[in-house]
Amino acid sequence: MKLYNTMSQKKEEFIPLEEGKVRMYVCGPTVYNYIHIGNARPMIVFDTVRRYMEYKGYQVNYVSNFTDVDDKIIKKAQEEGVSASEISTRYIAECKKDMAGMNIKPATTHPLATEEIPGMIEMISQLIGKGYAYEKDGTVYFRTRKFKDYGKLSKKNLDELEAGKRIAVEDQKEDDMDFVLWKPKKDGEPYWESPWSEGRPGWHIECSVMSKKYLGDQIDIHAGGEDLVFPHHENEIAQSEAANGKEFSKYWMHNAFLNIDNKKMSKSLGNFFTVREISEKYDLQVLRFFMLSAHYRSPLNFSAELMEASKNGLDRIVNAVSSLNRFLEAAQIDGLGADEEKLLEEAGAFTVKFEEAMDDDFNTADAVSAVFELVKFANINASANHSKEYLSNLKGQIMTLCDILGLIVEKKEELLDSDIEALIQERQEARKAKNFQRADEIREELLSRGITLKDTREGVVWTRA
Numbered sequence: 001m002k003l004y005n006t007m008s009q010k011k012e013e014f015i016p017l018e019e020g021k022v023r024m025y026v027c028g029p030t031v032y033n034y035i036h037i038g039n040a041r042p043m044i045v046f047d048t049v050r051r052y053m054e055y056k057g058y059q060v061n062y063v064s065n066f067t068d069v070d071d072k073i074i075k076k077a078q079e080e081g082v083s084a085s086e087i088s089t090r091y092i093a094e095c096k097k098d099m100a101g102m103n104i105k106p107a108t109t110h111p112l113a114t115e116e117i118p119g120m121i122e123m124i125s126q127l128i129g130k131g132y133a134y135e136k137d138g139t140v141y142f143r144t145r146k147f148k149d150y151g152k153l154s155k156k157n158l159d160e161l162e163a164g165k166r167i168a169v170e171d172q173k174e175d176d177m178d179f180v181l182w183k184p185k186k187d188g189e190p191y192w193e194s195p196w197s198e199g200r201p202g203w204h205i206e207c208s209v210m211s212k213k214y215l216g217d218q219i220d221i222h223a224g225g226e227d228l229v230f231p232h233h234e235n236e237i238a239q240s241e242a243a244n245g246k247e248f249s250k251y252w253m254h255n256a257f258l259n260i261d262n263k264k265m266s267k268s269l270g271n272f273f274t275v276r277e278i279s280e281k282y283d284l285q286v287l288r289f290f291m292l293s294a295h296y297r298s299p300l301n302f303s304a305e306l307m308e309a310s311k312n313g314l315d316r317i318v319n320a321v322s323s324l325n326r327f328l329e330a331a332q333i334d335g336l337g338a339d340e341e342k343l344l345e346e347a348g349a350f351t352v353k354f355e356e357a358m359d360d361d362f363n364t365a366d367a368v369s370a371v372f373e374l375v376k377f378a379n380i381n382a383s384a385n386h387s388k389e390y391l392s393n394l395k396g397q398i399m400t401l402c403d404i405l406g407l408i409v410e411k412k413e414e415l416l417d418s419d420i421e422a423l424i425q426e427r428q429e430a431r432k433a434k435n436f437q438r439a440d441e442i443r444e445e446l447l448s449r450g451i452t453l454k455d456t457r458e459g460v461v462w463t464r465a
């Protein structure tokens with residue numbers, strides 16, 4: 001399996017630090033509003049990387065943070081007259097709903113910046129102790145020039161960078177290139193006690209600290225959108241490698257940007273969509289499918305036409321699976337025939353093609369093409385006259401590939417009212433018999449089909465979502 005490493009600017013063979021295991025950190029969103037469709041790109045891309053690695057047998061420890069204290073969150077809180085934590089708690093919950101809609105697996109750990117302040121204070125103290133950081137009037141700065149490898153990820157040179165910098169009057173830095181690790185609070189801002197001031201951390205330190213705490217001093221993959229290469233990831237490297245004395249991450253992966261109608265997405269241009277807005281028009285599976293139709297390092301353009309094309313593409317797969325289900329129900333023959341074995345071998349070639357595409361730096365565009373070829377093959381070579389084994393094997397191949405891409409392609413059939421009534425009746429009987437486990441199971445099953453039960457004095461009332 002090869003992946004493009006931003007550090008070496010080459011595709012490299014993936015060799016994990018520890019056999020069979022992957023330690024992966026993906027920078028998460030700042031939670032001051034609903035996430036936008038640009039934020040969704042790294043979430044979908046790196047969830048797919050994770051799923052493919054799991055398919056290959058790796059045990060993936062996947063950590064992705066929520067930045068839950070920052071200027072934008074504080075501003076939003078002040079506008080609404082509520083606390084910053086009320087804003088971040090609200091939008092973390094909303095973000096998790098959007099993630100579920102896009103079928104993004106929850107991370108192994110989703111740390112929050114505000115819950116990791118002691119670790120940040122510890123790392124900052126360590127950096128001061130080693131001479132990599134200094135305090136001025138309650139602010140702590142990282143001494144960038146002392147870290148000799150600064151610029152190695154973004155290939156920037158400190159002197160060139162400095163030439164392009166404007167010097168802010170209020171800064172008390174020793175050097176323009178130094179960046180903030182800790183800053184004192186302003187009036188009305190949330191703050192934490194520290195050895196330097198009542199204040200809060202700079203943005204970059206949280207990822208160095210969370211990555212170390214949940215994954216160790218060294219990790220396999222650090223990922224995020226390409227805008228994070230500089231300064232965020234460059235600063236993370238400086239902090240982590242200065243503090244730990246070891247190479248921070250073996251591989252660095254960055255997704256290219258999502259544009260809208262070939263322009264940068266921005267509120268002021270009026271071409272800005274949240275995932276929630278898209279979900280009002282499309283199943284979020286369509287958004288996921290759209291994102292995967294391009295290679296993650298290519299810029300991707302969002303447009304109504306491309307979304308329609310993605311919807312049609314996804315429907316083709318869903319329809320093929322539903323035909324296979326119908327054939328399976330009607331099939332009479334048990335046991336694979338010799339001709340069927342040959343056909344399955346032919347079908348297997350599409351899985352090989354899929355894997356080759358994914359092994360080549362996660363080329364999901366080509367992987368999706370392989371799925372389409374398999375679907376076309378199934379449309380031609382399946383009917384109720386085939387054996388059950390053949391049909392379920394073919395369906396299984398499609399389902400496996402779609403599951404790696406995180407695409408849900410098998411719709412649960414909608415329950416008829418009479419089925420719901422029958423299940424409610426069974427639940428009532430289970431409760432009478434004190435079989436609460438079965439009663440709960442039925443409630444859960446109905447809930448997963450969008451049916452909510454309410455126990456009232458007049459009996460059970462149900463509603464469909």
Ligand code: AMP
Nearest residue numbers: 028029030038039041042224225257258
């Ligand atoms: P932020 O909340 O701005 O820190 O962004 C969270 C993640 O979304 C980061 O990995 C960003 O690089 C990524 N991101 C933000 N905007 C876009 C975009 N338009 N296209 C792709 N990725 C983006």
Ligand code: ZN
Nearest residue numbers: 027028207232
């Ligand atoms: Zn980060």
